[in-house]
Amino acid sequence: MTVRPAWMPAGASLRRLGLVLRSDRSPFRGQEAGTRTKTALWRRAFSLTELLVVIAVIALLAGLLLPALAGAKARARQAACLSNLRQIGLGFALYLGDEGNRFPDRRDLKVALGFRPWTDWPPSDPRGGWVPGVLSNQLAGAWVWLCPELAASSLRAVPQCVQLARPNDPASPVGYWLWRFDRVDDPVPLDDFWNKSPEAALLDLRAAANPMVGIPNSPSDVELAVDPYFPNTTPTVAAALKGRAVHRGGRNRLMLDQRAEFARDSRLR
Numbered sequence: 315m316t317v318r319p320a321w322m323p324a325g326a327s328l329r330r331l332g333l334v335l336r337s338d339r340s341p342f343r344g345q346e347a348g349t350r351t352k353t354a355l356w357r358r359a360f361s362l363t364e365l366l367v368v369i370a371v372i373a374l375l376a377g378l379l380l381p382a383l384a385g386a387k388a389r390a391r392q393a394a395c396l397s398n399l400r401q402i403g404l405g406f407a408l409y410l411g412d413e414g415n416r417f418p419d420r421r422d423l424k425v426a427l428g429f430r431p432w433t434d435w436p437p438s439d440p441r442g443g444w445v446p447g448v449l450s451n452q453l454a455g456a457w458v459w460l461c462p463e464l465a466a467s468s469l470r471a472v473p474q475c476v477q478l479a480r481p482n483d484p485a486s487p488v489g490y491w492l493w494r495f496d497r498v499d500d501p502v503p504l505d506d507f508w509n510k511s512p513e514a515a516l517l518d519l520r521a522a523a524n525p526m527v528g529i530p531n532s533p534s535d536v537e538l539a540v541d542p543y544f545p546n547t548t549p550t551v552a553a554a555l556k557g558r559a560v561h562r563g564g565r566n567r568l569m570l571d572q573r574a575e576f577a578r579d580s581r582l583r
Contacts, residue, residue, distance in 0.1 A: 402490070402539055418508070427481065559579070
């Protein structure tokens with residue numbers, strides 16, 4: 315049924331006026347519809363030049379964003395490492411409270427795990443494989459003993475950097491150094507902490523005047539645990555390891571006063 319518009323004179327027809335009404339929802343048909351469809355498809359297609367420009371823009375954006383994402387990931391791992399060190403500091407504080415304010419003396423365990431002083435670097439064996447067993451009542455999580463950045467680094471394969479807390483158990487890696495528990499001499503050297511109180515350990519460090527440590531004024535000057543690092547100014551460091559560290563440009567460390575921080579070091583790249 316054709317509806318006559320109100321403006322059309324009575325008795326007139328649309329065909330006589332040369333008009334055809336179409337619904338907005340009705341599809342175009344015939345030659346006109348085919349022409350419009352082809353034109354729309356042509357306008358939607360990319361030319362080769364346009365496609366290459368889009369690919370180049372995507373590659374440029376990826377080149378700009380990927381280093382930023384890698385840097386953000388490294389900073390997140392560095393923060394997780396600092397959290398690990400804070401937990402280790404808390405574990406030592408709890409141990410001191412349980413054991414009459416004295417550090418452990420597990421030189422026997424250190425020897426059993428394979429005491430191995432290096433002739434290049436480090437000059438002794440500060441690896442901490444002995445610690446998880448000693449602090450098992452204070453720290454139950456195995457994840458705190460390995461920095462996530464070290465776990466993803468080629469340094470993990472360097473023997474000086476990682477020691478297993480349980481021999482032949484790859485799920486027990488320890489990746490932190492403890493310089494003040496790096497030798498097994500008897501009597502205990504002045505600059506080692508075996509079976510000493512923190513106060514006595516600090517006094518002994520001052521008396522030792524170790525050139526690597528200096529003369530500390532307070533517990534905040536003494537490193538208790540630290541990431542592995544290989545200074546480029548030390549002649550004995552292997553050429554392939556010179557200047558390398560777990561974190562770029564420095565190292566995370568736990569101080570004797572339980573403070574954990576990132577220390578920049580010009581000897582590290």
